[in-house]
Amino acid sequence: MEASSPIIEKRIVIEGIAVIGRYLPDLLQALLTNVQLLLALLAVGFAIGTVVALLQVYAGHFLGVPAFLYEWVFRSIPALVLLFLFYFGPLQFGVSIPPFFAATLALGFRSSAYQSQIFRGAIQAIPQGQMMAARSMGMSRVRAIISIILPQAFRLSLPAWSNEFSSVVKDTTLAYAVGLNEILRHARFITERYYNLAMLAYLTIALIFLVLTYSGNWSLGWLEKRLRIPGLEMAGVSGRGRNLSK
Amino acid sequence: MKRKLVISMVVLALVALVGGGGLAAAQETYTVVSDIPWPPFEMELEGEFFGFDLDVIRASAVVAGFKVDIQNCEWSILVSSVQAGAKDIGASGLTDFRERAEKVDFSNHYWLANQAVVIRKDSGLNLVSAMTGKGPTGAVGAQRATTGGWWVEDNIQAAGFNVELKQYSTYPLAILDLVAGRIDAVIQDEPASISSLTAFPDELTIAGIINTNEYFGFIVPKGDPNGLLPRINDAMVVLGVKTAMASTGVEEFEITEGSFWENLVATYFGPPIEKIEAAWSKCKNLLLSATCLEDLENYARCMADAVKE
Numbered sequence: 001m002e003a004s005s006p007i008i009e010k011r012i013v014i015e016g017i018a019v020i021g022r023y024l025p026d027l028l029q030a031l032l033t034n035v036q037l038l039l040a041l042l043a044v045g046f047a048i049g050t051v052v053a054l055l056q057v058y059a060g061h062f063l064g065v066p067a068f069l070y071e072w073v074f075r076s077i078p079a080l081v082l083l084f085l086f087y088f089g090p091l092q093f094g095v096s097i098p099p100f101f102a103a104t105l106a107l108g109f110r111s112s113a114y115q116s117q118i119f120r121g122a123i124q125a126i127p128q129g130q131m132m133a134a135r136s137m138g139m140s141r142v143r144a145i146i147s148i149i150l151p152q153a154f155r156l157s158l159p160a161w162s163n164e165f166s167s168v169v170k171d172t173t174l175a176y177a178v179g180l181n182e183i184l185r186h187a188r189f190i191t192e193r194y195y196n197l198a199m200l201a202y203l204t205i206a207l208i209f210l211v212l213t214y215s216g217n218w219s220l221g222w223l224e225k226r227l228r229i230p231g232l233e234m235a236g237v238s239g240r241g242r243n244l245s246k
Numbered sequence: 247m248k249r250k251l252v253i254s255m256v257v258l259a260l261v262a263l264v265g266g267g268g269l270a271a272a273q274e275t276y277t278v279v280s281d282i283p284w285p286p287f288e289m290e291l292e293g294e295f296f297g298f299d300l301d302v303i304r305a306s307a308v309v310a311g312f313k314v315d316i317q318n319c320e321w322s323i324l325v326s327s328v329q330a331g332a333k334d335i336g337a338s339g340l341t342d343f344r345e346r347a348e349k350v351d352f353s354n355h356y357w358l359a360n361q362a363v364v365i366r367k368d369s370g371l372n373l374v375s376a377m378t379g380k381g382p383t384g385a386v387g388a389q390r391a392t393t394g395g396w397w398v399e400d401n402i403q404a405a406g407f408n409v410e411l412k413q414y415s416t417y418p419l420a421i422l423d424l425v426a427g428r429i430d431a432v433i434q435d436e437p438a439s440i441s442s443l444t445a446f447p448d449e450l451t452i453a454g455i456i457n458t459n460e461y462f463g464f465i466v467p468k469g470d471p472n473g474l475l476p477r478i479n480d481a482m483v484v485l486g487v488k489t490a491m492a493s494t495g496v497e498e499f500e501i502t503e504g505s506f507w508e509n510l511v512a513t514y515f516g517p518p519i520e521k522i523e524a525a526w527s528k529c530k531n532l533l534l535s536a537t538c539l540e541d542l543e544n545y546a547r548c549m550a551d552a553v554k555e
Contacts, residue, residue: 026293087323088323088326091330094331096326096331096332098332176320177322178322178323179320179323179327181318181320185318189282189283189290191418192283192416192417192418193283193285194445195418195422195442196445198418198419
């Protein structure tokens with residue numbers, strides 16, 4: 001008996017690329033769902049993450065402790081478990097949440113917990129003196145946070161935030177597990193029709209995500225440069241750099 | 247004068263309301279979920295969905311006078327989303343068995359499916375040795391949460407045979423593992439198994455069929471809140487299939503000669519996928535624009551003729 005023939009032959013690769021090409025518009029269409037989910041996740045994560053960070057830094061025990069609990073819970077539970085909890089959990093009680101919404105909540109809350117730590121670090125990097133100066137000029141605490149602290153904190157958090165972006169981009173494919181018709185789900189049209197093309201199909205998706213992550217990070221890098229204020233970079237936050245520039 | 251105006255406005259509003267209501271009733275649209283692709287029951291070509299299940303549900307809707315919105319839905323959430331009432335109809339090669347029938351209601355049966363066991367040609371195994379773990383890996387593959395895998399658990403493992411059941415999220419993954427030699431056999435519904443052989447004609451073969459007598463039906467939420475089951479059941483009779491209990495106690499299908507049903511079966515069960523796809527490209531407009539039984543019968547005839555070309 002001869003050894004089993006290799007599954008992937010040269011002929012199959014060439015024909016396979018033609019087949020993938022035919023399915024590419026479909027895959028890119030499905031990628032739109034991933035991008036929509038990405039935007040939803042980043043928005044939910046940003047909004048809740050900011051609030052949690054502020055509570056952790058400025059609030060007393062009454063609000064600070066729940067904020068720490070929230071961050072601890074959503075950073076500790078695996079993403080897939082969160083997805084199943086949010087989708088299949090309510091289903092047990094007859095409540096059907098659309099997969100997109102369930103994924104937005106589960107992965108959005110998770111991202112908010114990570115983002116909160118990015119923002120907390122950035123807020124704490126702003127010297128205490130700035131708050132004192134703002135207060136001595138008659139600003140309220142809230143006013144000072146909104147006008148003085150947060151704008152600087154957001155700028156400082158961009159490098160770390162672009163890391164979180166890269167992570168969340170990839171998380172969107174996890175929503176496949178709760179039935180979202182995103183790009184990985186659409187790859188089944190190829191893999192179940194052409195059994196030999198599983199490798200090529202998944203390589204194509206890998207390539208698409210390489211491009212997506214790269215362009216996202218490039219844009220954030222550009223934003224970082226645009227928003228950079230000479231003398232107020234992360235290195236200058238210690239206070240020394242700023243004093244020298246004055 | 248003013249009073250007349252008010253009265254006529256009220257009348258107008260009432261007419262609009264009743265008229266609008268009537269119009270809405272005539273165009274009722276129900277959501278149909280299906281785990282696509284699963285040839286030949288569920289297929290996809292250039293963004294359009296077709297296949298035996300989907301053609302039957304579309305045709306039933308034409309006969310019964312409602313509209314369907316077919317949505318692609320992952321297997322793992324399909325039954326539960328119909329059960330919860332988030333979707334109106336499930337059409338996805340769903341076997342009617344007791345545990346599932348406790349969650350959702352089934353239409354009349356429309357297909358009898360048995361399980362086929364696929365093995366590697368060069369493995370030297372047969373149906374019995376492959377399924378009882380006598381092969382080199384001692385493992386059998388199945389799609390997760392399907393009747394094939396449950397059959398192995400209930401009849402092979404429960405009988406004390408030492409066979410490992412490997413479950414996969416989709417059927418093709420199991421087939422790929424079989425080709426790669428990581429498992430000895432894959433158990434799956436017969437039509438899907440046959441279509442997988444077309445991908446590996448030199449490597450794979452069907453070792454045998456296990457008569458599990460499973461019947462497919464369409465599902466709706468428990469209690470049939472939209473009253474769809476009688477309408478679907480009647481429509482299937484009009485389309486050419488009737489179920490009857492044979493003297494052997496097995497439910498059998500009576501198919502009307504020359505009917506939509508007979509031609510649809512001839513289209514989807516037998517010809518290779520490429521032929522079915524070509525037939526769909528040629529005939530699909532007849533189905534998608536169908537308004538009466540005659541249109542549907544023309545479509546099925548067009549399909550049955552096209553796959554022979």
